[in-house]
Amino acid sequence: xxxxxxxxxxxxxxxxxxxxxxxxxAPNIEILKTVKYFIVENVRSARRFIRACSAEIDIxxxxxxxxxxxxxxxxxxxxxxxxxxxxxxxxxxEAGCPAVADPxxxxxxxxxxxxxxxxxxxxxxxxxMALMGSGFNGQSFAFCGYLPIDAAERSAKLKEMERRxxxxxxxxxxxxxxxxxxxxxxxxxxxxxxxxxxxxxxDITGPKQSILTQPISQWKSKKYDYDKIPTIFLLYx
Amino acid sequence: xxxxxxxxxxxxxxxxxxxxxxxxxAPNIEILKTVKYFIVENVRSARRFIRACSAEIDIxxxxxxxxxxxxxxxxxxxxxxxxxxxxxxxxxxEAGCPAVADPxxxxxxxxxxxxxxxxxxxxxxxxxMALMGSGFNGQSFAFCGYLPIDAAERSAKLKEMERRxxxxxxxxxxxxxxxxxxxxxxxxxxxxxxxxxxxxxxDITGPKQSILTQPISQWKSKKYDYDKIPTIFLLYx
Numbered sequence: 381x382x383x384x385x386x387x388x389x390x391x392x393x394x395x396x397x398x399x400x401x402x403x404x405x406a407p408n409i410e411i412l413k414t415v416k417y418f419i420v421e422n423v424r425s426a427r428r429f430i431r432a433c434s435a436e437i438d439i440x441x442x443x444x445x446x447x448x449x450x451x452x453x454x455x456x457x458x459x460x461x462x463x464x465x466x467x468x469x470x471x472x473x474e475a476g477c478p479a480v481a482d483p484x485x486x487x488x489x490x491x492x493x494x495x496x497x498x499x500x501x502x503x504x505x506x507x508x509m510a511l512m513g514s515g516f517n518g519q520s521f522a523f524c525g526y527l528p529i530d531a532a533e534r535s536a537k538l539k540e541m542e543r544r545x546x547x548x549x550x551x552x553x554x555x556x557x558x559x560x561x562x563x564x565x566x567x568x569x570x571x572x573x574x575x576x577x578x579x580x581x582x583d584i585t586g587p588k589q590s591i592l593t594q595p596i597s598q599w600k601s602k603k604y605d606y607d608k609i610p611t612i613f614l615l616y617x
Numbered sequence: 618x619x620x621x622x623x624x625x626x627x628x629x630x631x632x633x634x635x636x637x638x639x640x641x642x643a644p645n646i647e648i649l650k651t652v653k654y655f656i657v658e659n660v661r662s663a664r665r666f667i668r669a670c671s672a673e674i675d676i677x678x679x680x681x682x683x684x685x686x687x688x689x690x691x692x693x694x695x696x697x698x699x700x701x702x703x704x705x706x707x708x709x710x711e712a713g714c715p716a717v718a719d720p721x722x723x724x725x726x727x728x729x730x731x732x733x734x735x736x737x738x739x740x741x742x743x744x745x746m747a748l749m750g751s752g753f754n755g756q757s758f759a760f761c762g763y764l765p766i767d768a769a770e771r772s773a774k775l776k777e778m779e780r781r782x783x784x785x786x787x788x789x790x791x792x793x794x795x796x797x798x799x800x801x802x803x804x805x806x807x808x809x810x811x812x813x814x815x816x817x818x819x820d821i822t823g824p825k826q827s828i829l830t831q832p833i834s835q836w837k838s839k840k841y842d843y844d845k846i847p848t849i850f851l852l853y854x
Contacts (some may be wrong), residue, residue, distance in 0.1 A: 390749045403739045405640050480748055480755040489752030492816075492830035500749035502640045502741045502822065511717055512627045512737035515726030518717040522759040522787070550759070577641065579729075595730035 386463045388471065388491045389415060390484065392503020393429045395610065397473040403504045403585050407475045409433045411501065417462040417471040419445045421483050426472045443466040447471075447483050457487045463496050475610070479504045481525065481555065507553055510581035510612035513591035515552070517616060521551035527564070538571045545576070545617050552615045559607035564613065569600045572615070579614040582606050623700045625708065625728045626652060627721065629740020630666045632712040632847065633823045637670045640741045640822050646670045648738065650709040654699040655681050658720050666697045684708075686718050693723045701735050712847070714742045718762065718792065743791055746837035747818035747849035750828035751788070754853060758788035764801070775808045782813070782854050789852045801850065806837045809852070816851040819843050 389411055394403050401409075412433055420426035423444045430437055445459045463469055471478045471487060477500075478484035491498050507523050522544065528534045541552040556564045561582075568578060574597035581591040588609070594602070628650055631640050638646070649670055657663035658682045667674055682696045701705055706726060708715045714737075715721035728735050744760050759781065765771045778789040793801045798819075805815060811834035818828040825846070831839070 401642065403642050405642055407637065407639055477745060477749055479752075480745055482755065484749070485752055485755050488750065489830070492752045498750045498752075498828050499826070500746040500821075500828070502746070504729070504739045505742060505745045508714060508717055508742045508745050509737040509739070512714055512721070513725065513735045515716075515729045515735075516718070517724055518722050519762040520760065523757065525756040584737075589736070591735055591737070593726070594796055 385497055386466050387468045387497045388463065388488065388498050389459070389468060390478045390488070390498070390500040391470050391472045392477045392501060392505070393472055393475065393612050395504055395506055395584060398585055402428065404433075405502050408501045408503065412470065415468050416441065417443050417451055417467050417469045419447050419459050419469060419484075419487050420469045421448050421473040421478075422446065429472060429595055447487060449483070450462065451483075453486070457490055459487055460490055460494065460496070463494075476596070477503055480505060481523065491616075492507065504585050506581070506584040506610065506612050509584050510579065510591065510614060511551065511553065513581060514579035514614045514616070516551040516577070516579060517549055518551070519555060520549055521557065524552060524554045526553065526556065527554055531567070535571050537569070541615055542572065542576065545615060549617075554613050558606075558608045558610055561609065561611050562587055562604070565599060565604065565606070568613075568615075569596055572596050574600070575617075577616050580604070580606060580611060581614065582609045582611040584610075584612065622734055623703055624705045624734045624736050625697075625700065625706060625725065627708045627715045627725070627735070627737040629714045629738060629742070630709055630712065632741055632743055632821060635822055637666065638654040641670075643738050645738045645740065649707065650674055652705050653708045654704050655679060656684050656696050656706060656708050656721075656724050657681055658685050658715075659683065663710055666709060684724060686720070690723070693799070694727055696724055697727055697731065697733070700728070700731075706851055714740055717742060718744065718760065741822050743821040743847065743849050746821045747816065747828065747851055748788065748790065750818060751816035751851045751853070752830050753788040753814070753816060753851055754786055755788070757786055758790060759789045761789060763793065764791055768804070771804065772808050775805065778852055779809065779813065782852060786854075791850050793848070793850065794845055795843075795845045798846065798848050801842070802836060802841065802843070805850075805852075806833055809833050811837070812851050812854075816853075817841070817843060817848060818851065819846045819848040821847075821849065
């Protein structure tokens with residue numbers, strides 16, 4: 381999959397403290413070795429990832445631009461300059477797949493407008509893996525990001541999701557800041573009907589991976605603790 | 618990730634004629650070697666996949682149950698019998714990730730109800746890879762499966778998707794039977810406003826991979842031919 385034209389490669393990386401080779405196909409690392417210019421969510425963790433991929437890569441010869449919520453749109457446009465000069469580039473986010481529930485899509489959109497080839501690579505997506513393990517409808521699903529923090533708005537969003545589950549048979553997927561995971565489950569237990577199914581998928585690919593689907597009625601009486609563990613939530617009927 | 622309890626492993630497989638090691642992490646193949654009982658979309662292609670993964674596996678010692686649209690719900694429930702007897706099982710679909718736009722979720726749902734551990738493995742998802750490469754919103758997206766075949770119903774569905782793009786900033790993702798790809802693009806060119814962005818992602822991970830995002834106005838005047846090539850379609854603003 382190494383292209384001859386300068387290409388924007390999207391490199392997934394492990395979620396949590398797992399070796400790259402545990403969750404990435406071998407060609408990703410071969411392609412990584414050919415790239416010198418990177419756009420990354422966090423320089424420190426990107427360097428750590430690249431070092432873990434291969435001891436052959438001399439990190440000091442690589443150039444990094446940081447792309448996150450502090451980056452201005454003007455800066456983003458300038459980041460692809462090495463491509464205009466004939467170099468391939470790589471995008472790396474903090475965990476999992478760049479541009480999916482993570483920064484990266486802005487720079488991909490610019491590459492698309494400029495006509496540069498974009499090549500996403502295979503890697504762990506906690507969203508897809510949670511969906512696979514949930515037993516929920518995989519023919520129709522929506523990822524909604526974070527729910528609103530305001531209690532009334534969150535309640536309204538949960539009701540809207542319930543409607544889409546009932547009417548459109550659409551699995552609803554969302555995330556929460558990990559230290560609020562337990563509170564979100566409690567909020568769902570009080571806002572949602574007891575027959576609705578909630579799947580909690582936590583530490584995907586990690587040593588404590590757990591994917592558990594149960595009706596709200598059972599979550600109400602169950603002991604759980606997902607505090608500070610990266611977790612995906614899914615609802616279905 | 619090999620568990621001691623009998624586990625239902627979900628094995629992604631290559632999309633198209635690509636070696637398993639090109640698109641799968643090495644541990645998938647180690648886990649595959651430990652599994653003797655499989656639930657598969659198609660026995661022939663599952664055997665071919667397993668053979669391509671490792672010459673060490675004696676295919677004749679494996680047991681396969683076929684799960685596809687011809688399978689009755691009663692049969693599905695019986696397929697997990699080896700797990701009750703203490704054996705791990707594997708689910709393999711024809712291409713990509715089982716249970717996502719492919720059979721498998723029924724059997725996962727039963728495993729969840731019975732309390733068996735479910736373990737999805739990393740592999741290629743054309744939906745996620747297309748989304749990564751599109752430059753579209755990866756914080757909110759919906760996969761809608763196939764659009765209706767009836768022209769009026771399809772038009773209504775496209776209008777509904779446009780509303781969700783404008784109001785909810787939600788990327789819309791869908792598929793078509795590959796021999797109808799060109800007709801679907803033509804239908805979108807006549808039904809959708811010229812400023813809407815269409816990404817056509819075809820032959821993902823294959824030798825002719827192409828991911829192209831352009832406004833409908835440009836698709837109207839562009840020559841294209843995606844006939845019979847597995848393709849993902851994405852719309853956004």
